[in-house]
Amino acid sequence: MGMFVVKRVLLMIPTLLAISLVAFLVITLPPGDYIDRLVLEASLDGDYITAAEAEGLRKIYGLDKSVLAQYFDWVWKMVVHGDLGRSFSYELPVEELIWDRLGMTTLLSICSMVFIWTVAIPVGIFSAVRKYSLGDYVATFLGFIGLAVPNFLLALVLMYVSFRYFGQNVGGLFSPDYVNAPWSFARVGDLMAHIWIPMIVLGTAGTASVIRTIRANLLDELHRPYVVTARAKGMPEHWVLTKYPVRHALNPFVSSLNELFVQIVSGSTIVSIVLGLQTTGPLLFDALRQEDMYLAAALIMFLSFLTVIGTLFSDILLAWLDPRIRRQFNNGGL
Amino acid sequence: MSATDFAGAPTSSRAYEGQWRLMWRRFRKHKLGMLGGIITLLIYLIAVFVEFLAPHDPNDFSVRNTYAPPQSIHWLLETKDGKVFQPHVLGYRSKIDYNSGRRTFVEDPRRVVKLGFFVKGKPYNLFGFIPAERRLFGPVKKRDRMFLLGADRLGRDVLSRTIHGTRVSMTIGLVGVALSLVLGVLIGGLSGYFGGWVDTVTQRVVEFLQSLPSIPLWIGLAAAIPPDTPPLQTYLLITVILSIIGWTGLARVVRGKFISLKSEDFVKAARLDGCSVPRVLVGHMVPSFISHIIAVVTLAIPGMIVAETSLSFLGIGLRQPVVSWGVLLQEAQNIRSIANAPWLFWPGVMVVIAVLALNFFGDGLRDAADPYSK
Numbered sequence: 001m002g003m004f005v006v007k008r009v010l011l012m013i014p015t016l017l018a019i020s021l022v023a024f025l026v027i028t029l030p031p032g033d034y035i036d037r038l039v040l041e042a043s044l045d046g047d048y049i050t051a052a053e054a055e056g057l058r059k060i061y062g063l064d065k066s067v068l069a070q071y072f073d074w075v076w077k078m079v080v081h082g083d084l085g086r087s088f089s090y091e092l093p094v095e096e097l098i099w100d101r102l103g104m105t106t107l108l109s110i111c112s113m114v115f116i117w118t119v120a121i122p123v124g125i126f127s128a129v130r131k132y133s134l135g136d137y138v139a140t141f142l143g144f145i146g147l148a149v150p151n152f153l154l155a156l157v158l159m160y161v162s163f164r165y166f167g168q169n170v171g172g173l174f175s176p177d178y179v180n181a182p183w184s185f186a187r188v189g190d191l192m193a194h195i196w197i198p199m200i201v202l203g204t205a206g207t208a209s210v211i212r213t214i215r216a217n218l219l220d221e222l223h224r225p226y227v228v229t230a231r232a233k234g235m236p237e238h239w240v241l242t243k244y245p246v247r248h249a250l251n252p253f254v255s256s257l258n259e260l261f262v263q264i265v266s267g268s269t270i271v272s273i274v275l276g277l278q279t280t281g282p283l284l285f286d287a288l289r290q291e292d293m294y295l296a297a298a299l300i301m302f303l304s305f306l307t308v309i310g311t312l313f314s315d316i317l318l319a320w321l322d323p324r325i326r327r328q329f330n331n332g333g334l
Numbered sequence: 335m336s337a338t339d340f341a342g343a344p345t346s347s348r349a350y351e352g353q354w355r356l357m358w359r360r361f362r363k364h365k366l367g368m369l370g371g372i373i374t375l376l377i378y379l380i381a382v383f384v385e386f387l388a389p390h391d392p393n394d395f396s397v398r399n400t401y402a403p404p405q406s407i408h409w410l411l412e413t414k415d416g417k418v419f420q421p422h423v424l425g426y427r428s429k430i431d432y433n434s435g436r437r438t439f440v441e442d443p444r445r446v447v448k449l450g451f452f453v454k455g456k457p458y459n460l461f462g463f464i465p466a467e468r469r470l471f472g473p474v475k476k477r478d479r480m481f482l483l484g485a486d487r488l489g490r491d492v493l494s495r496t497i498h499g500t501r502v503s504m505t506i507g508l509v510g511v512a513l514s515l516v517l518g519v520l521i522g523g524l525s526g527y528f529g530g531w532v533d534t535v536t537q538r539v540v541e542f543l544q545s546l547p548s549i550p551l552w553i554g555l556a557a558a559i560p561p562d563t564p565p566l567q568t569y570l571l572i573t574v575i576l577s578i579i580g581w582t583g584l585a586r587v588v589r590g591k592f593i594s595l596k597s598e599d600f601v602k603a604a605r606l607d608g609c610s611v612p613r614v615l616v617g618h619m620v621p622s623f624i625s626h627i628i629a630v631v632t633l634a635i636p637g638m639i640v641a642e643t644s645l646s647f648l649g650i651g652l653r654q655p656v657v658s659w660g661v662l663l664q665e666a667q668n669i670r671s672i673a674n675a676p677w678l679f680w681p682g683v684m685v686v687i688a689v690l691a692l693n694f695f696g697d698g699l700r701d702a703a704d705p706y707s708k
Contacts (some may be wrong), residue, residue: 015542015545019546022546022551023554026551026554026555026558027554029554029555029558030425030557030558030560031558031560080477089476092350098352103505114557144690144693145686146674147689147693148636148689148690148693149642149686150640150643150682150685151644152644152647152685153663153679153682153685156663156666156672156679156682157682159669159672160669160672160676162672163669163672163673164676179489211553258545259544262544262545262546262547262548263562265547266547266548266549267549269547269550269553270549270644270648273648274667280550283552284550284554285553285648288553288554288557288650296554299550300550300551300654303547303550304546304547304550306547307545307546307547310544311545
């Protein structure tokens with residue numbers, strides 16, 4: 001098992017490098033750069049920056065080199081000094097801007113995962129055991145709605161409902177008093193009071209698909225001879241269920257955990273922008289619009305790192321649950 | 335199938351039904367799939383005939399009707415000779431409340447807007463080149479306006495705009511999926527057919543792309559489209575961006591099918607008979623999994639539609655004057671406008687209906703795609 005983890009972590013290094021390259025290339029795609037924006041903004045204010053001054057600025061920011069040279073500079077500084085570059089628009093080092101936001105994104109994603117598990121697993125088991133009951137139909141119906149409503153639309157509708165009928169604005173992760181306050185128990189409490197709306201918005205689609213998977217898998221297992229045997233032995237019904245068929249039914253669910261996590265991290269970007277959360281989403285969005293390249297590249301890169309690490313955890317979990325995967329991997333089969 | 339079917343009259347077509355007929359039989363039994371299929375078909379029909387179906391031009395604005403609420407159709411009209419059947423809506427008398435800066439609308443019983451079928455409206459070009467002016471349903475007098483689903487910030491008709499948005503939103507899904515399909519079948523097929531290092535490399539690339547969070551990447555790529563790009567080019571670029579990640583899922587499915595088919599007896603037989611590689615591929619392997627691919631493709635369309643809608647909603651996908659559901663939902667972006675005009679959600683309702691219908695349709699197709707199981 002230790003061997004498996006070490007090998008799996010080593011395999012991640014090329015992936016991380018590839019991610020950093022992709023993130024950097026995506027950011028350098030737009031025609032023009034931050035200096036062009038400065039020139040434009042200055043001309044809008046009735047001021048002007050001469051071409052020579054612009055070139056000087058480019059030199060200071062290192063934007064006069066080729067894209068690949070800029071990339072290698074960036075990676076080198078990152079690996080050696082832990083320096084992610086400077087945000088042009090905030091005039092601060094990128095690392096000062098992103099850690100809080102990344103932490104919030106991680107927290108929100110994990111909360112949504114936990115929400116999905118606690119709702120979807122029991123409901124999925126219920127729908128399978130009480131097939132075609134009223135509860136099953138309700139769950140199936142809500143599941144389809146959850147699948148079909150895009151995240152941002154659900155966020156909008158929830159905002160509308162709470163504004164219209166409860167007279168409160170649900171945006172943000174904190175009340176205004178706590179946005180910039182230092183961490184305290186009161187601030188954590190405030191966060192908990194706000195985080196549930198984005199958590200539900202992000203969790204619905206996942207919940208719907210997990211309910212469907214578990215229901216389908218469990219239905220396949222429920223009539224197997226081993227279940228009949230267990231029941232014939234006189235085992236209590238809940239024990240029969242949880243001890244055998246549910247375990248089987250959870251296996252495909254565990255192997256698709258990483259896809260779920262990628263979806264949540266990805267979806268949180270749009271939900272955060274709509275709800276104005278203090279996560280990476282709005283920061284990334286603004287950075288892209290202002291061509292604040294180092295900030296945007298760092299955000300895209302770390303969001304991808306987050307999903308890759310999520311995949312690592314789910315692979316380790318799967319290998320721990322299923323010895324066959326471990327063996328296949330160690331034999332170089334995977 | 336029992337033996338008597340074969341022993342029975344050879345003229346009976348039952349034993350000889352082809353793959354597609356068998357699929358159709360199975361699909362007909364899938365009620366939700368049928369329903370989804372019918373609704374999908376209807377939506378695509380709307381997308382084809384938008385100009386004829388929309389009561390107004392989507393860009394006709396009227397300042398007097400800013401955020402006018404939906405009107406309801408009255409069927410009977412009071413005249414001197416008693417009540418006559420004449421569908422109509424009542425025009426609005428609007429007042430501006432200068433304290434809140436909002437308009438209030440009251441139906442004015444004297445301002446009757448008569449409605450009819452096949453009325454003459456603003457001239458348009460059907461499919462872009464057939465000049466016409468008849469519209470399916472609308473005000474009889476050319477200058478009258480009706481707002482069955484209300485009006486937006488500029489007093490444009492939400493119903494007409496939602497209908498017009500159907501074309502862009504529904505086709506962007508099709509074009510995006512077509513592009514992903516070409517990439518997916520090509521790469522997945524090569525990977526599955528040749529195996530070895532080709533397979534290893536493509537599998538690593540697919541895994542890599544699938545482990546990335548797609549929306550931040552899409553936002554990054556879409557932000558790279560300059561705002562002054564012409565609408566058609568933006569449309570194509572958006573489909574390309576969506577397919578960059580979209581092909582991976584299809585490639586996986588195609589590869590899986592290829593690998594499982596490669597060891598089937600009929601493929602081996604074809605190869606041993608000396609068939610060329612293209613002939614084995616196109617003549618023998620493709621027909622046996624094409625139905626499955628169609629189902630997978632149908633299930634991929636809703637994802638594309640949602641992605642386009644999300645990007646346009648954020649203002650980095652399609653932009654005005656293009657009318658798509660996402661562009662329309664941009665109007666509903668801030669809490670003030672949706673609190674005052676909840677009817678701006680209508681394009682969102684259409685998104686949900688389209689996504690549901692395509693999902694049911696695709697589920698039905700997937701179940702029917704393998705007519706030989708059970």
